[in-house]
Amino acid sequence: MPEITREEVAHMADLARIDLSDAELDHLAPQLSVILESVASISEIATDDIPPTSHPIEMTNVFRDDVVRPGLSAEQALSGAPEAEQQRFVVPRILGDEQ
Amino acid sequence: MSAKIGASAAEMAQALAAGETTSVELTQAHLERIEAVDGGLNAFLHVASESALADAAASDERRRAGQLSSNLDGVPVAVKDVLTTTGMPTTCGSKILQGWIPPYDATVVARLKAGGLPILGKTNMDEFAMGSSTEHSAYGPTRNPWDLDRIPGGSGGGSAAAVAAFEAPLALGTDTGGSIRQPGAVTGTVGVKPTYGGISRYGLVAMANSLDQVGPVTRTVLDSALLHELIGGHDQLDSTSIDKPLPGLVTAAQQGALGDLSGLRIGVIKELQGEGYQHGVLARFNEAVDLLVDAGAQRVEVSCPSFTHALAAYYLIMPSEASSNLARFDAMRYGMRISPEGIADPSAEQVMRATRDAGFGDEVKRRIILGTYALSTGYYDAYYGQAQRIRTLITRDFNAAFDKADVLVSPTSPTTAFKIGEKLDDPLSMYLQDVATIPANLAGVPGMSLPSGVADEDGLPTGLQILAPAMADDRLYLVGAALEAMLEAQWGGSLLANAPSAPTGMGGQS
Numbered sequence: 001m002p003e004i005t006r007e008e009v010a011h012m013a014d015l016a017r018i019d020l021s022d023a024e025l026d027h028l029a030p031q032l033s034v035i036l037e038s039v040a041s042i043s044e045i046a047t048d049d050i051p052p053t054s055h056p057i058e059m060t061n062v063f064r065d066d067v068v069r070p071g072l073s074a075e076q077a078l079s080g081a082p083e084a085e086q087q088r089f090v091v092p093r094i095l096g097d098e099q
Numbered sequence: 100m101s102a103k104i105g106a107s108a109a110e111m112a113q114a115l116a117a118g119e120t121t122s123v124e125l126t127q128a129h130l131e132r133i134e135a136v137d138g139g140l141n142a143f144l145h146v147a148s149e150s151a152l153a154d155a156a157a158s159d160e161r162r163r164a165g166q167l168s169s170n171l172d173g174v175p176v177a178v179k180d181v182l183t184t185t186g187m188p189t190t191c192g193s194k195i196l197q198g199w200i201p202p203y204d205a206t207v208v209a210r211l212k213a214g215g216l217p218i219l220g221k222t223n224m225d226e227f228a229m230g231s232s233t234e235h236s237a238y239g240p241t242r243n244p245w246d247l248d249r250i251p252g253g254s255g256g257g258s259a260a261a262v263a264a265f266e267a268p269l270a271l272g273t274d275t276g277g278s279i280r281q282p283g284a285v286t287g288t289v290g291v292k293p294t295y296g297g298i299s300r301y302g303l304v305a306m307a308n309s310l311d312q313v314g315p316v317t318r319t320v321l322d323s324a325l326l327h328e329l330i331g332g333h334d335q336l337d338s339t340s341i342d343k344p345l346p347g348l349v350t351a352a353q354q355g356a357l358g359d360l361s362g363l364r365i366g367v368i369k370e371l372q373g374e375g376y377q378h379g380v381l382a383r384f385n386e387a388v389d390l391l392v393d394a395g396a397q398r399v400e401v402s403c404p405s406f407t408h409a410l411a412a413y414y415l416i417m418p419s420e421a422s423s424n425l426a427r428f429d430a431m432r433y434g435m436r437i438s439p440e441g442i443a444d445p446s447a448e449q450v451m452r453a454t455r456d457a458g459f460g461d462e463v464k465r466r467i468i469l470g471t472y473a474l475s476t477g478y479y480d481a482y483y484g485q486a487q488r489i490r491t492l493i494t495r496d497f498n499a500a501f502d503k504a505d506v507l508v509s510p511t512s513p514t515t516a517f518k519i520g521e522k523l524d525d526p527l528s529m530y531l532q533d534v535a536t537i538p539a540n541l542a543g544v545p546g547m548s549l550p551s552g553v554a555d556e557d558g559l560p561t562g563l564q565i566l567a568p569a570m571a572d573d574r575l576y577l578v579g580a581a582l583e584a585m586l587e588a589q590w591g592g593s594l595l596a597n598a599p600s601a602p603t604g605m606g607g608q609s
Binding site: 004008009012013015016017018019020021024027028031032034035036038039040041042043045046047050051052053054055056057059062064072076077079080081082083089091092093094095096 | 199200201202203294295296309335338339341405408410411412414415422426429430431432433434435436438439444445446447448449450451452453455456459461464465467468469471472475481482484485486487488489490491492494524526527530540541542543544569
């Protein structure tokens with residue numbers, strides 16, 4: 001398996017929406033390479049005929065009765081918001097200059 | 100006061116029932132203990148003195164009226180800061196949630212309240228439960244009551260330290276790869292990770308959904324059984340919750356304490372000992388297994404060859420799920436919002452990027468990036484897909500082992516508590532702490548850690564892990580209580596009664 005490069009770490013941070021500084025990239029990239037190296041062994045262990053497990057206790061079609069129960073009030077739902085106005089979340093602009 | 104807080108939760112409940120103390124008195128004694136020792140420990144991120152005392156007064160009122168809510172009514176409890184609590188902050192040990200007061204209670208917290216247990220406060224943890232030492236908390240590390248220069252384990256180091264230092268008789272923890280059991284081992288306390296789905300996770304801020312479980316953190320096996328029965332069982336608000344009654348856990352603990360394990364087969368896992376395990380940890384483990392045999396159990400050797408790949412599979416599955424889960428911290432609906440420097444009118448996405456950089460610590464960033472990588476196009480099959488197949492192999496190993504044995508045993512953690520700072524910049528070495536606890540999370544089976552003694556080389560506590568088949572959590576309590584009774588007979592009391600963290604006047608009292 002390939003070593004993870006500084007550029008790849010920068011790309012992953014971009015996908016994960018985290019602004020990493022140059023210093024953080026220098027610090028994290030080699031650590032991630034070591035971790036990836038240590039987990040690389042698994043590619044040789046399990047063959048395709050072994051089914052994957054996504055959850056340890058399998059359940060299908062979990063239903064509950066469709067009954068009305070109290071939910072959060074608008075005030076409660078907004079109580080942790082960085083900014084709120086007229087019972088709505090206030091967010092920074094979502095369109096760029098080019099849009 | 101010290102005798103009061105030195106008792107087990109079951110003894111406190113008895114003292115309340117006998118009218119020897121009141122919930123207000125008990126709660127006050129614990130708050131005073133926290134005031135006296137938590138400056139050095141940092142086990143609590145928030146202490147809820149006022150509401151705890153009000154809850155205690157209400158409990159005393161119920162007792163006077165003869166209308167108790169549960170058999171632990173009036174016994175105080177601490178809650179790991181990853182479980183939502185109305186009226187108290189829930190930070191998950193992260194700057195990104197600093198000061199957040201959730202608008203709803205986790206189901207387990209609601210059940211504590213319904214049972215009449217005053218909540219003392221919220222305990223420290225590795226940020227978003229990512230770590231094995233509680234050093235990754237954004238609010239400073241928790242220290243081990245046995246030696247303040249050492250870690251209390253993690254991620255639930257705060258809950259374990261609080262219980263070990265007699266700041267609380269009971270606490271809630273969560274266990275994704277060992278976060279209840281490993282802190283239990285290194286602080287000389289008892290911790291249980293129940294069967295996956297055995298306790299509701301509604302209101303647990305998720306790290307890895309297919310692995311996370313809530314469980315009890317206590318000083319005795321019986322106390323864990325009492326707390327487990329109170330908070331466990333089906334919950335409609337958690338779709339992964341098992342819709343079946345729990346087995347009788349308190350009954351199993353009481354039966355186990357009688358010390359007869361005749362006919363029980365104890366499987367010793369070959370792969371979870373030997374190289375990498377500290378001498379004193381293995382010595383106490385082997386002596387404990389001999390004691391179980393003395394009680395009538397039959398020792399069998401079992402091999403689980405896939406366990407050697409459990410750590411690798413875990414460190415792909417957990418970061419993958421964590422990277423998806425932590426996408427919710429977007430600076431829009433709750434938590435921190437920071438604007439990037441030098442940008443006049445930043446977009447929502449720029450604010451999100453700046454906030455996630457400022458709000459998350461190193462370990463969280465490591466795991467998000469690792470998970471993003473493992474899930475990305477071209478690597479998904481090689482990493483995440485393969486890890487899920489290993490997971491199947493581990494479950495098959497457990498099934499084969501449980502054909503030969505009723506419970507399995509191993510050391511909980513390969514070492515005793517290490518020094519603060521020792522492994523902070525060596526993630527791989529930190530991850531190895533969980534080598535023996537991770538297989539249970541991958542397969543969903545229940546596990547318990549209980550004290551097995553102290554290592555000769557450093558005088559620090561060691562833990563023994565018991566594993567049982569899914570839904571057979573009662574076996575943990577049967578075997579755990581039997582072992583605890585035999586060990587305490589040898590020690591002349593509990594391990595913690597003689598620990599440096601014990602309240603003065605307590606040592607040797609039993």
